[in-house]
Amino acid sequence: MNIQGDTWAGALESTLRSLATEKNHSVNTQITNRLLLEAFARWAIDKKLPNPAAVTIDHVHEYLAMERERGLAPSSLKGSIVALRHLFSFLRKEGFVSIDLSQDLELPKVGLRIPRTLSEKDVMQLLSIEFPQTEEGVRNRAIVELLYGAGLRASELVDLRLTSFLPEERLLRVLGKGRKERIVPLGSAAIGALEEYLQKGRPRLLGPRRCDFLFLKRGGRPLSRFSINHLLLQLARKAGLRRGIHPHLLRHSFATHLLHRGADLRSLQLMLGHADLATTQIYTHVEIDRLRAVHRQFHPRGQ
Template sequence: MSAFDVPDEVARAFRLELFQDHLALERGSADTTREAYARDVARFALFARTAGAAAPADATPRALREFVFHLKDLGLAPSSIRRTVSAVRTYYRFLVSEGHVAKDPSERLETPKRWRTLPEVLTVAEVERLLASPSVEEPLAFRDRAMLELAYGAGLRVSEWIGLRVQDLVFDDQLLRVFGKGSKERLVPIGRSAIGAAAVYLRELRPRLEKGQGKGILFLNARGEPLTRMGAWTILRKHVERAGIEKAVSPHTLRHSFATHLLEGGADLRAVQEMLGHADIATTQIYTHVDREFLRSVHRQYHPRP
């Protein structure tokens, strides 16, 4: 691992040392600012690599927006997210000035306070293709199917997804016990498909993966250890590509899709708030704007007097 707590190849590909030198020499940044910016950009580099970008030039504006949603999912304070956005902007300005990238994908990157729309949401048909992606011929197919079913079926944050314990599945009541931000517990109903996929995984595969290092965590990797955030990202990306979905999809995309599909189907806003674990219903209300924004875009595109 490099000094940036990312793999050496990621540090090299994303020119993290050069950026740190730039902060120290060109900008004369204070030690605390330099350390914070270097740490923020290293986190971005790891996220981008996990999401499929081999180098900074491969990161799209959409990927950067997903990164900021990812920071929100981690529970970072708005001030920390704003600082990270500033760090990423500084990073890309440096890369452009040095000729390492031709375009700056962070030019229109907004902070959370200014957001009015959601990141990409999958259609129901796209979700069905994604959930059908794991092939029974693959050794870890039962795990992958259960993971995707529960992540979408319960609208989980990625931290909740990988933190699920075996005992959190309440099969008799068709419920999932979820510990969200601040370790707040909530109970989320899950459907027959998610229950069935989880039951098959627990019966057919998890006992073979468990080698005494599972710590009661539901989803394990091939070595029998709890799945990491990067592991979850890698698995999701594999199945997104296999399903032929061209949208930028993150674990948070499944959570957004869960909420959007419920509300489009007529679900009560406060019920969705409870299932998502939002402390403030205003956070949930953003999902009610999805259809209106879509209609506005259609009107602008097709009406003769937009």
């Protein structure tokens, strides 16, 4: 690989290019790594360090100490360390730096974050609002049904193509993080909403254009993640929900409600597209919290 390690810009571009191709990082991860590494490079340049070869482990510890002092959360600090590990590991492998500084960087312990979810009642309240029988109306219903019915990320939803929907098999083909494909079963409500959109909404939104993205805005252009977030905020207000909602909240609710009703973790992992079962296990903590609440409410000595 032709690495231009004599400058920060060259070193960062070579590293990020390697991560994108060899590590198969998602677009979001690539953007995050770029922002974190560019922040470190700006700090290093201010310190009169012309390129990564001039950096010592003491410099790295100084930078991370500064990040801690400005109140960076452990999870955010962990992201910075992971990005720096990627940088120096790659540069050492390519022979630009003599020592892999990432060897001495320990990740901070990050407390378990229990995801917020909607109750089944709140989801039903959201889905029971009156969607107008317009192109956008039938599209919006299909979007909400799929986000909740298939546990999709916003990025996965906007990336769906016409060929993603397999009506005969009642399945949805989804490209998740790292462009890994998974198959998610669909229920009758999601299928019905999607078929109505394909018949009554999408052809009119498409117009004379050609586009194979599944969800479109008027003029035949694909929707963005921002559009999905804005839509859900509007629908939450219309449904009278006290707090706003976002796509990942529906994804968390999808997983939690399946678990409540007896789904096993391995099946949940496959439907969510988690590479590691440990990621899926966070939902067991949600279930434990629910059981605690039930115990407090109903056991004679639960208080």
